[in-house]
Amino acid sequence: DQQVKQNSPSLSVQEGRISILNCDYTNSMFDYFLWYKKYPAEGPTFLISISSIKDKNEDGRFTVFLNKSAKHLSLHIVPSQPGDSAVYFCAATSGTYKYIFGTGTRLKVLA
Amino acid sequence: GAGVSQSPSNKVTEKGKDVELRCDPISGHTALYWYRQSLGQGLEFLIYFQGNSAPDKSGLPSDRFSAERTGGSVSTLTIQRTQQEDSAVYLCASSLPWNRVGETQYFGPGTRLLVL
Numbered sequence: 001d002q003q004v005k006q007n008s009p010s011l012s013v014q015e016g017r018i019s020i021l022n023c024d025y026t027n028s029m030f031d032y033f034l035w036y037k038k039y040p041a042e043g044p045t046f047l048i049s050i051s052s053i054k055d056k057n058e059d060g061r062f063t064v065f066l067n068k069s070a071k072h073l074s075l076h077i078v079p080s081q082p083g084d085s086a087v088y089f090c091a092a093t094s095g096t097y098k099y100i101f102g103t104g105t106r107l108k109v110l111a
Numbered sequence: 112g113a114g115v116s117q118s119p120s121n122k123v124t125e126k127g128k129d130v131e132l133r134c135d136p137i138s139g140h141t142a143l144y145w146y147r148q149s150l151g152q153g154l155e156f157l158i159y160f161q162g163n164s165a166p167d168k169s170g171l172p173s174d175r176f177s178a179e180r181t182g183g184s185v186s187t188l189t190i191q192r193t194q195q196e197d198s199a200v201y202l203c204a205s206s207l208p209w210n211r212v213g214e215t216q217y218f219g220p221g222t223r224l225l226v227l
Binding site: 004045089099100101 | 114120144154155156159209213216218219
């Protein structure tokens with residue numbers, strides 16, 4: 001039973017355009033959400049997070065949106081750059097260190 | 112400052128053999144976590160250490176899996192009598208002491224384990 005789902009295994013976007021990565025969750029107790037980025041042969045690196053008391057958090061080109069009623073979050077990357085090509089994982093937690101991860105979305109930004 | 116390191120980076124073993132996977136956390140990080148990622152799956156939590164104690168072993172899939180941490184630093188994940196379903200990437204992460212949500216977990220590059 002997957003509590004965090006990333007239904008798109010891959011996404012291709014032209015350089016300079018917006019990348020939108022989606023994540024759905026089922027557990028209403030989740031109150032903190034994170035996005036991690038992973039390059040090949042490296043561990044995931046933290047990108048951005050959002051608390052359930054907010055609906056938007058922005059950091060440079062990266063914005064995370066949270067829709068609690070729909071149990072949905074999304075990561076927007078604007079503008080997309082070739083260096084953004086990686087696998088993106090969303091994760092959720094109900095106030096503990098135990099992160100529940102999705103299966104990842106592979107983003108390819110085309111030059 | 113070095114990040115989290117793990118060794119070996121790749122391990123191929125025969126079914127039934129024991130394996131040890133090592134994690135060196137970031138200096139000063141007293142919290143340490145093990146996850147694994149099986150093919151086509153998300154990262155799955157295995158165990159959490161605070162210092163040398165493991166208050167949460169809830170994610171260990173069976174009693175063939177054990178982990179220890181010494182000196183509040185290096186951790187070893189041991190899998191006894193490996194099975195083919197143990198094949199996965201094993202990831203270690205560390206963080207400052209866990210006392211609030213949002214304490215960033217920093218991941219190592221992982222050990223890719225293949226059980227033949």
